[in-house]
Amino acid sequence: MEDIPSREGDACRIAVAKDPVVGLDLKRLDRLDRLSLLVVILLAMTMVVVVHLAPPVKKNAVVRRRVVVLNPGLDRKLSLVERILASDNPRAAHKLLLGLKKNFSYDGRVFMLLGDYHLRVQNPVAAMHNYRQAVDLNPDFLDKNTELFQGRKIKGVLAEVANIIAVRADPAVRKELLYMRRKVAGGCG
């Protein structure tokens, strides 16, 4: 092993022991070794706790991204709901949407229309909740490069919810609002 020359007054503190130890010798641990081993044990214990507390994996969460479900029947029903909403009959639209939600819970468009319904009946918090489910199921609703883009409308709802929260603080709603605002702001993922 070569000796590294010492440079006095240097910030690079070069210390050469008489009997250097290479690798990890459990009988001759120095302070850095002991501290490191302690940290490794703590990290390993944290990992066990994290894995233990983790919620069960939803298998469809992975499948969702990879499977495109074409359903002309659903498309027709959704455009019917849109027309009913536009004709100012939210109650009928809501009834239809609840049925669709039961059968097509994987399709973001159902939740987007549910959000539209709640917006129409002046319930922006419920609208935000449904928009959240819609964008979680299909991020295209916040993507300017797609036809589904609904960013401006969602931004408007978030502004309304922010006003409500300013008056009536609700931690769960606030948490959801912050999440949605980050989601709307975009990112690289």
Added chain:
Amino acid sequence: MGAVIGIGAVWLSFAGNPANTGICASCFLENVAGALRLHDNIRMQYLRPEIIGFVLGAFALSLARREFVSSGGSSPLLRFFIGALLIVGCSVFIGCPVKMVLRLAAGDLNAVVGFLGLVAGIYIGLAFVENGFRLGEARPLPAAAGLLLPGFMFFLLIAAIIKPEFIAVSSKGAGAEHAPIYLSLAIGLAVGGFAQATQFCITGGIARVFLWGPREVMNCPRSTGLLISLASFFVFALVASMLTGQFHLGIEAQPSSNASYGWSFLGMTLVGFGSILIRGCPLRQLVASGQGDNDAGAAVMGMLVGAATVQNWGIAGDSSGTPVAGQVAVLFGLIFLFVVALVNRRRGYGIAPEFQAGLD
């Protein structure tokens, strides 16, 4: 250097790159991995010309300055794995150290946690480096070995221009958000060239504060100026962000952020620790690989594999927070680095020769 990367990065995000992501080695490598079909996230597939530019810019300038030296053999496989872990840490924080500075310059206060984590990681890494950690000295290699990474990037450049069938391109999502290809390439080349000339490195700049203390600033310009480059990068990016309307001070509604502060801290600790052990942040690895450093090339390939892995295994953080897979990956990464650092120490020794170059 600070002006080139600071203004260049903000210009790129103004011209079409994702918000606060004018330059990000980890996000862009995830895009490149997607374009090469190493993962199947259709929103993250684009051959980012910036990455190509970093390597080719460094390659061209190192040739012009006669600094192209083909070398390697300093624990390349270990660097490969640490390179992969760097991307794991970056993906949990949602950004590499360069993007961390860009996020801070755009007013994102969430990134302060990442900065603190990076500093902590650098401190831990230096504790090992100053106490005998070594990877073995690199030795000269035939020139052809040093040309491998620049050659690969040249191939990617051709592919980015002619867009053959086997290259995937996102039509939506972050992969579809990009500045014009020639602007991205030009800024990438400039950043790569300047970074080669100045040895720019985010973790290196911060590390010098620990190594030299106030002397790093007082001795400027006789010091390397790494810290000055870093500070000027932040200032130029800050001014450019304000001028282009991209500055929004606060912690709410920030792009590429989440509220998992603890995991963001640990993610960047992983990045700081790993970067010190392999001598350089992800950007520095790309630049060094362009000037013939095969060990940095191994780290870059590891980063590319890591970029594919974080997408395939669902490790990356997003607006909702850090997934369990990301939490486990960060903890595993830190344990791995501690073990590597422990078993590669020569107790009783100081800074190994391969780490001394550039410290004076």
